[in-house]
Amino acid sequence: EEQLVESGGGSVQPGGSLRLSCAASGFTFTRFAMHWVRQAPGKGLEYVSTISGDGRSTYYADSVKGRFTISRDDSKMYLQMTSLRAEDTAMYFCAKDLLEDTTRWGQGTLVTVSS
């Protein structure tokens, strides 16, 4: 069974850093582009970042460009978040195939940025 499990969330002060992880299992991880999507409390879904299957291509939403870095190895995807702001407070989901019927999502990890 395909599964995605996020970890690494927590509370951090403004200006701080945090590294999220997404562990994948049940499918050939390196064949698929992977994505991060976030959802602020009580708000809608927001696209964050994408990394290609081979890790060579990365894409970011304008709101996180220059502050967040997406990466991956053979079985995990990561999101290094720096210069965190209050508006980055959200549940962060990792996902496979955002637009296709082969999509899978994790259950999310909560990031809270507050002093």
Next chain:
Amino acid sequence: QSALTQPASVSGSPGQSITISCTGTSSDVGGYNYVSWYQQHPGKAPKLMIYDVFNRPSGVSDRFSGSKSGNTASLTISGLQAEDEADYYCISYTGTSSPYVFGTGTKVTVL
């Protein structure tokens, strides 16, 4: 990249049909047949309901259908049921360096 525009809320009685619109531009919704729709219940991960404008994933009820005209995509729910009460989001491919954009989300209420 601005979020796609959806109505904040739509409601209907059991058995009725409702339609949720998702309006973008010729650079996203209007430019590609890569529009999907997600359903999200409180505290849950989103669930794919429609992909490639009108295709239904296996296991999704045929009460859900999708369409597109110009820069606006639509999700129709026929024979509305209590379990359909949820938030719905569209998402489109944009072909830019920020390649995906979500809609603002629509809360569906079954009266």
